[in-house]
Amino acid sequence: MAFAVHFAASMLACWLTAQVLAASTWPWRAPRVAIVCWQAVGLALGLSAMGLPMAWGLAPYDRPTGGALLALATDLTHGTLPVGVGPVHLGLVGVGFGIGVVLLATTVRSVHATVRAQRRHRNLLTLVARQDPTVPGALVLDHPSAAAYCLPGVRPRVVVSAGTLDLLDRAELAAVLTHERAHAQERHDLVLLPFTALCRALPWFRWVRDAHERVALLVEMRADDKARELHAEASLAGALRRFAACDDRITPVGALGVGDRDLDVRVQRLMLADRPPRVIAATALAVAATLVALPVSLFLN
Amino acid sequence: MTRLGDLERAVMDVLWDSVPTTSDGVTVREVADALDGRELAYTTVMTVLDRLAGKGMVQREREGRAWRYRAAASREAHIAQLMLDALDLGGSRDAALVRFARSVTGTEADVLRAALGAQAGLTDRVDGPRAGRARRADEATDR
Numbered sequence: 411m412a413f414a415v416h417f418a419a420s421m422l423a424c425w426l427t428a429q430v431l432a433a434s435t436w437p438w439r440a441p442r443v444a445i446v447c448w449q450a451v452g453l454a455l456g457l458s459a460m461g462l463p464m465a466w467g468l469a470p471y472d473r474p475t476g477g478a479l480l481a482l483a484t485d486l487t488h489g490t491l492p493v494g495v496g497p498v499h500l501g502l503v504g505v506g507f508g509i510g511v512v513l514l515a516t517t518v519r520s521v522h523a524t525v526r527a528q529r530r531h532r533n534l535l536t537l538v539a540r541q542d543p544t545v546p547g548a549l550v551l552d553h554p555s556a557a558a559y560c561l562p563g564v565r566p567r568v569v570v571s572a573g574t575l576d577l578l579d580r581a582e583l584a585a586v587l588t589h590e591r592a593h594a595q596e597r598h599d600l601v602l603l604p605f606t607a608l609c610r611a612l613p614w615f616r617w618v619r620d621a622h623e624r625v626a627l628l629v630e631m632r633a634d635d636k637a638r639e640l641h642a643e644a645s646l647a648g649a650l651r652r653f654a655a656c657d658d659r660i661t662p663v664g665a666l667g668v669g670d671r672d673l674d675v676r677v678q679r680l681m682l683a684d685r686p687p688r689v690i691a692a693t694a695l696a697v698a699a700t701l702v703a704l705p706v707s708l709f710l711n
Numbered sequence: 712m713t714r715l716g717d718l719e720r721a722v723m724d725v726l727w728d729s730v731p732t733t734s735d736g737v738t739v740r741e742v743a744d745a746l747d748g749r750e751l752a753y754t755t756v757m758t759v760l761d762r763l764a765g766k767g768m769v770q771r772e773r774e775g776r777a778w779r780y781r782a783a784a785s786r787e788a789h790i791a792q793l794m795l796d797a798l799d800l801g802g803s804r805d806a807a808l809v810r811f812a813r814s815v816t817g818t819e820a821d822v823l824r825a826a827l828g829a830q831a832g833l834t835d836r837v838d839g840p841r842a843g844r845a846r847r848a849d850e851a852t853d854r
Contacts, residue, residue: 531796533766536716537723538789553790557797571794 413465413475413708420458420704424451436690438679441631443691448625450698452604457705460510467502470494474711512611520607531561548587558586566594582649585641592636598629627672634676647680718759721746726782736779
């Protein structure tokens with residue numbers, strides 16, 4: 411039973427860490443560290459969610475979960491179960507495996523759907539997008555709406571619409587392109603992938619969607635940081651403001667979308683030249699490592 | 712861009728730019744003639760058209776002994792589709808596009824969807840699930 415309690419404690423720790431991460435503002439100054447922390451929370455939560463019912467079901471063995479699982483497997487092959495292991499216990503172990511299978515299957519499905527959608531998008535781009543001397547290395551879609559995005563993959567594509575070319579000046583455009591290339595280089599799509607998969611697996615949990623949105627914003631901030639290494643902050647902020655201004659024109663009064671708030675936050679942080687919070691970052695990484703180590707050690711011991 | 716992609720694009724450009732929408736399509740020979748400068752073999756053009764038909768980009772009808780080809784949807788409709796994906800209005804995050812910022816007016820979104828809708832049956836033919844996604848996107852915008 412003690413091991414099940416440990417897994418439950420690990421889940422609680424994950425939940426608390428997520429609350430702190432969501433409520434603090436330091437992640438905006440150290441987006442990369444914060445992304446690692448969110449990934450650790452996700453991983454630890456998934457492992458604990460599998461481990462909790464397993465450990466509960468394996469309580470009669472009174473051994474760490476990994477060893478108990480092996481013992482159960484041996485007993486099952488011999489057809490002799492120890493006293494105290496009943497159908498309920500086996501059911502609980504099954505639930506644990508079920509959670510693992512669901513998580514894995516959702517991720518695989520998510521990857522599959524993504525690869526298909528991206529291939530389709532890429533094929534269409536080849537047929538209708540054009541190259542433009544003003545944006546070397548990027549593709550242009552002839553459409554008056556403003557959009558700038560990155561199609562990730564092994565051969566990533568940075569795409570801007572004709573509307574964006576009209577909207578931004580030269581320096582702003584250059585900053586936006588660097589931002590998009592950063593997404594491609596650091597494979598931010600893979601960073602977001604597990605959270606997208608989790609949203610699919612548990613669509614009715616608000617906090618899962620929240621976590622996804624947080625990580626999505628952090629990824630944007632990370633790309634903003636890469637862009638500000640090469641370009642003036644004013645250019646990037648200018649580009650963001652222009653996109654935001656476009657948005658304001660259209661958003662119904664009183665209905666500020668999430669997008670708007672995120673844009674504001676991103677512009678504001680570009681205006682502050684804060685140093686990265688080293689102590690907090692180191693502490694956060696230590697917490698993240700502990701979070702992952704706890705369920706892993708419970709399985710392995 | 713791969714050579715094949717390049718060829719496909721050249722062929723689509725012919726279908727989009729040189730074939731009036733009212734016409735009932737062109738033959739392989741006519742496409743090959745329009746691509747005169749490239750000195751392509753008849754069979755190459757046929758292969759490319761075949762591939763494009765497989766992808767749902769062109770439609771063909773038999774006329775006598777030859778096939779007549781035309782674009783399944785306009786270039787504008789495809790661009791509209793890409794923009795919907797890009798602006799996350801397609802109702803699906805599958806493409807996992809990382810966009811700089813969302814910037815589109817409600818009217819613009821309607822126009823984009825209308826561009827798709829105007830292509831009668833396009834959504835069903837080119838991408839079945841898309842129609843359902845567009846509906847979900849509407850709900851998302853309404854909230």
